[in-house]
Amino acid sequence: xxxxxxxxxxxxxxxxxxxxxxxxxxxxxxxxxxxxxxxxxxxxxxxxxxxxxxxxxxxxxxxxxxxxxxxxxxxxxxxxxxxxxxxxxxxxxxxxxxxxxxxxxxxxxxxxxxxxxxxxxxxxxxxxxxxxxxxxxxxxxxxxxxxxxxxxxxxxxxxxxxxxxxxxxxxxxxxxxxxxxxxxxxxxxxxxxxxxxxxxxxxxxxxxxxxxxxxxxxxxxxxxxxxxxxxxxxxxxxxxxxxxxxxxxxxxxxxxxxxxxxxxxxxxxxxxxxxxxxxxxxxxxxxxxxxxxxxxxxxxxxxxxxxxxxxxxxxxxxxxxxxxxxxxxxxxxxxxxxxxxxxxxxxxxxxxxxxxxxxxxxxxxxxxxxxxxxxxxxxxxxxxxxxxxxxxxxxxxxxxxxxxxxxxxxxxxxxxxxxxxxxxxxxxxxxxxxxxxxxxxxxxxxxxxxxxxxxxxxxxxxxxxxxxxxxxxxxxxxxxxxxxxxxxxxxxxxxxxxxxxxxxxxxxxxxxxxxxxxxxxxxxxxxxxxxxxxxxxxxxxxxxxxxxxxxxxxxxxxxxxxxxxxxxxxxxxxxxxxxxxxxxxxxxxxxxxxxxxxxxxxxxxxxxxxxxxxxxxxxxxx
Amino acid sequence: xxxxxxxxxxxxxxxxxxxxxxxxxxxxxxxxxxxxxxxxxxxxxxxxxxxxxxxxxxxxxxxxxxxxxxxxxxxxxxxxxxxxxxxxxxxxxxxxxxxxxxxxxxxxxxxxxxxxxxxxxxxxxxxxxxxxxxxxxxxxxxxxxxxxxxxxxxxxxxxxxx
Ligand SMILES: Cc1cc2nc3c(=O)[nH]c(=O)nc-3n(C[C@H](O)[C@H](O)[C@H](O)COP(=O)(O)O)c2cc1C
Numbered sequence: 001x002x003x004x005x006x007x008x009x010x011x012x013x014x015x016x017x018x019x020x021x022x023x024x025x026x027x028x029x030x031x032x033x034x035x036x037x038x039x040x041x042x043x044x045x046x047x048x049x050x051x052x053x054x055x056x057x058x059x060x061x062x063x064x065x066x067x068x069x070x071x072x073x074x075x076x077x078x079x080x081x082x083x084x085x086x087x088x089x090x091x092x093x094x095x096x097x098x099x100x101x102x103x104x105x106x107x108x109x110x111x112x113x114x115x116x117x118x119x120x121x122x123x124x125x126x127x128x129x130x131x132x133x134x135x136x137x138x139x140x141x142x143x144x145x146x147x148x149x150x151x152x153x154x155x156x157x158x159x160x161x162x163x164x165x166x167x168x169x170x171x172x173x174x175x176x177x178x179x180x181x182x183x184x185x186x187x188x189x190x191x192x193x194x195x196x197x198x199x200x201x202x203x204x205x206x207x208x209x210x211x212x213x214x215x216x217x218x219x220x221x222x223x224x225x226x227x228x229x230x231x232x233x234x235x236x237x238x239x240x241x242x243x244x245x246x247x248x249x250x251x252x253x254x255x256x257x258x259x260x261x262x263x264x265x266x267x268x269x270x271x272x273x274x275x276x277x278x279x280x281x282x283x284x285x286x287x288x289x290x291x292x293x294x295x296x297x298x299x300x301x302x303x304x305x306x307x308x309x310x311x312x313x314x315x316x317x318x319x320x321x322x323x324x325x326x327x328x329x330x331x332x333x334x335x336x337x338x339x340x341x342x343x344x345x346x347x348x349x350x351x352x353x354x355x356x357x358x359x360x361x362x363x364x365x366x367x368x369x370x371x372x373x374x375x376x377x378x379x380x381x382x383x384x385x386x387x388x389x390x391x392x393x394x395x396x397x398x399x400x401x402x403x404x405x406x407x408x409x410x411x412x413x414x415x416x417x418x419x420x421x422x423x424x425x426x427x428x429x430x431x432x433x434x435x436x437x438x439x440x441x442x443x444x445x446x447x448x449x450x451x452x453x454x455x456x457x458x459x460x461x462x463x464x465x466x467x468x469x470x471x472x473x474x475x476x477x478x479x480x481x482x483x484x485x486x487x488x489x490x491x492x493x494x495x496x497x498x499x500x501x502x503x504x505x506x507x508x509x510x511x512x513x514x515x516x517x518x519x520x521x522x523x524x525x526x527x528x529x530x531x532x533x534x535x536x537x538x539x540x541x542x543x544x545x546x547x548x549x550x551x552x553x554x555x556x557x558x559x560x561x562x563x564x565x566x567x568x569x570x571x572x573x574x575x576x577x578x579x580x581x582x583x584x585x586x587x588x589x590x591x592x593x594x595x596x597x598x599x600x601x602x603x604x605x606x607x608x609x610x611x612x613x614x615x616x617x618x619x620x621x622x
Numbered sequence: 623x624x625x626x627x628x629x630x631x632x633x634x635x636x637x638x639x640x641x642x643x644x645x646x647x648x649x650x651x652x653x654x655x656x657x658x659x660x661x662x663x664x665x666x667x668x669x670x671x672x673x674x675x676x677x678x679x680x681x682x683x684x685x686x687x688x689x690x691x692x693x694x695x696x697x698x699x700x701x702x703x704x705x706x707x708x709x710x711x712x713x714x715x716x717x718x719x720x721x722x723x724x725x726x727x728x729x730x731x732x733x734x735x736x737x738x739x740x741x742x743x744x745x746x747x748x749x750x751x752x753x754x755x756x757x758x759x760x761x762x763x764x765x766x767x768x769x770x771x772x773x774x775x776x777x778x779x780x781x782x783x784x
Contacts, residue, residue: 040750043761077750225707227747262653262690263746301653303688306744320646320676322687338645381708381749388750419707455707469710473744479687582768584723607723608716612768 002282005290006169009283013160013169020151020161023069026087031066031108034084036149038073038231039266040388041080045097046070049081052100056108066108072235074149076136077388079119084131091131092117122385122407136386136405141367143375144191144228144351145391148235153270156277159238165283167354171246172291179250179357180206186356186364187373191228192218192309192346193424193451194526195372195439198353201343204333205251208341213253215244216318216337216344219260219267220302220309223422224473226453228377229347231389233260233267236351237274241297243350245284246357248295251343255296259314262301272299306423306477310525311344313479324481325525346451348377368394372438382419382455385410392437399433402456413458417541421450423470424530426537427463446537462559463542464549468496470534478527485528488519492532499546500560502553509539509546561606564621568610570596572618579610579619626665633658634666638673648676648684652691661695697732697739699777702756706745713767714753718742720770721755737778 003009022028033053035046050068057066074082079093083103090113092103099117106112118127119134128134142148151158159165171179184199205213217240221229232240244256260268275297278284286294300318307313308323315337317323336342352374356364365373372394378401381387385407392401398418402408409415417427426447428435435445442449457466475489492515498504516532523529539546548554555563568579568588573596580588580597587604590597599610599619611619637654641647651670655662662685664678671678685691703718718729721740725733729742748754751763755773762773 039748039761040763043748043751043754043763080750222744223707224705224745225709225749226745227749230747263743300650302690303649303653304690305688317649318646320648320684321680322683379708379749381752382711387708387752422707453707455711457711461711466711469707582771605723607719608767609720612766 002280003289004282006172009165009169009289013164013166016157016161018161020158023067024086024089030064032086033066033068033108034086035068035070036072036074036080036082036084037070037153038075038077038080038149038235038389039227040073040077041082044081046081048097049083049095049100052097053104056101056104060109062108069152071151072148072153073231073389074131075140075145075389076134076386078386083117088113089131090129091119091134093119136388136390136407139396139400139404140391141375141393142391143355143364143367144232144348144377145389146236146351146355147239148231151236153235153237154273156238156274156281156283159236159274163358164236164238164354165242167357168242168246168249168283169289170357171249172289172293176250176252177206179246182356182361183250183353186361187368187371188349188352188356188364189372189439190346191348191352191376191451193223193421193448195449198345198349201333201345202247202251204331205253205341205343208334210341212255212338212340213248213251214337214340214342215247215251215253215256216311216314216332216342217244217256217258217347217350218309218311218314218344219258219264219347220306220314221261221264221347221451222306222309222477223451223453225381225455226379226422226451228379228389228452230261230264230267232347232351232377233264234270237267237271238278239351239354240271240347241274241278241284243345243353244297245288245295246353247343247345247350249293251341253341253343254294256298257318257337258297258299259308259318260299260301262303268299268301275299305479306473307479307525307527310527313525314344315342322479324479325527327524348452369436369438369441371440376437376449376452378420378452378454380406380454380456383409383413383458383461384456394438395436397434397436398428401437401454402433406456409456409458413460416457416459416461417463419447419455419457419466419534420453421448421533422453423474424448424526424533425450425453426533427457427466427541428537429541446540448533460557460559462500462555462557463538463545464496464499464555465557465559467535467538468493468500471496471531474527474531478531482522482524482528484519484522485524485531488515488523488528489531491515492519492535496535499549500555501562502549502560504550506547506550508550513539558621564606565601566599566604566606566610566619566621568597568599569618569620570598572616573597574616574618576615578613578615582609582613584609626669630659630666631669634669635673638670648674648681649688652681652685656691659695661692663693694732695736697737699737699757700739700741702741702743702746703729704743704746704748704752704754704756706743706749706752708745708749709753712752714765716767717753717755717765717770720767721774724770724774738774 083092147162188198189195313323313325332342377391471493667681732739755762
């Protein structure tokens, strides 16, 4: 059904809000079983859990008393799959299909909470039944993730019931120039990594005179180890569309493009579905809500090239070409897609825009630091207990992120570093844990906030190996257009490889720094300009480790294969031959039940198979 | 696809026609062809060129630039090993090495029997399941080296390539 005027939309929003609320507060006389439909939970069989619940409800004829809703990601992926029951708001975690019957019989039929499936506070051992009381959620604030994990991402009504399109309604009552001014005043900075003030970008584009302008949403999310944008697109795609339409209204564009990685099929599907829903109701298309403003949105898929996240490369890719960057200026705001003024904004940036218009400036700027307003979504991963998706006010410290929200380091290991900013970023160590997270502070400390990847490393990670990992990535993804990046990254990778093989000299470290500087000042785009950051920050904080590799020919974390040796302790060996059977190169010999087994280091390829199969812990690497 | 069947030629023309009204449809056309056939050999690029008026040189340039497009067919089962940072710090390299070693191919290659291709992926966003492997879309969470042999067997039993 078409929504033709602002009044109609307002009425519809009211109706949808009441409807959605009733699914939480029980006012429609039903109880609801809400399931997390994030990638992590789906991989651990949310669909099986859902089918089992539905079967039990049907069996008991409770269809009009109990509903099942699958929504977006709850964020605390390491504790999934989740089941949340309303109106009581009880959260069950690590649920298996086998547990469904018990939840159904106990909680749904008899109102009795199943204690063993509740989250347990690791500090106090106390069971926690409500999501908001779990430490992981306490310090979070959902702005960009508003609605994620709450609404069904495939329903327009639920999006409208959760604040959706109130922002556009408010924007359409304003002059476009005032919308630009509001975003300027909000201090919103781009969430894609650069942190450029969004309002300034919009103002440039607004000031251009042109028959056609474009808004482009950057959903290329290239940082390996990050999935913020994917989650927003999957869990609340209409919020991003709304943000794009508001941007279009503000700068005077009538067409927009979403550029999304092909590796995110679910995000693409939900986004396309959301665009269709918006078109069918007139929230996209001609004369939106009778305002005279028209806007159309298109989807273009990436094809597996990290550099296409860079805005000029991205525009070339939309234009059907090789995704290679070009020098700026001219900036896209002046000369962008098909040479027309274009703003390129990140998914999370656009998802934040409706919040600002809906809730107002004051509410937004109450979060954050002086120069970094609002909140930031992080994909917290690596060696941390609570792996998942979190949104925190800027200014939260690294310690709060890793320990209060992340729950600290698992398996009693020691924290070593946190890497943010992906291949352009850097590592920070223990002594920086009390630093507040914002754009400028992390840069000042030698790292960067980046687009939201936050990977925690423990004592088992080798920092030289990590630097090499990023350099391999960059070298692979360098588009080859400019020489410093094409050749410089290759040379840096060769040196890092030499170091991890114990073949380097101290002089190589100087060469690395020199190459890094050359790439920084001479590369065409930030891919090359920042390519040495992971090296520089690891050399700064972990010079000892580099020296151990170079001088002592040792890898202290026992990661670099050329520098470690596997041995079997003859006293512990049970002579079972399992290790020899699984050795792919026949490097292990011995006689079953007679002589302890031995590894021939000349043949050993250090694959770790033997350790994985040994039942008596007789094999060590050193 | 050495000798293109007539039906394939028709299908490719049809794919080109899907995007007639788009301004710069090349990548969309190539994505659809890649999804349909699993690769984009030169003969196919020539048809696309004839249909769209874009030179083969330009099409070839685009096909070889993006890692999503390939000139050669993939195996029946594509083993995608995630090498995103979250997976890497949890030992993903050992997992992909193990697949390589057991199948005797490097990442990016396909076994001679056409059964398996190993693909090194950059973050599939399943960071909570690290290290993660996907095989034809199915996610294997929290992979370990000792599960590799079993998984390969599982797919060998499922059946061979045509
Ligand atoms: C190599 C490279 C990769 C990038 N990848 C992304 C990306 O995946 N997503 C993104 O939003 N911005 C990315 N950027 C930044 C974009 O060029 C651009 O600054 C951003 O999309 C602007 O949006 P924002 O101001 O809303 O952040 C990348 C930049 C470079 C140099």
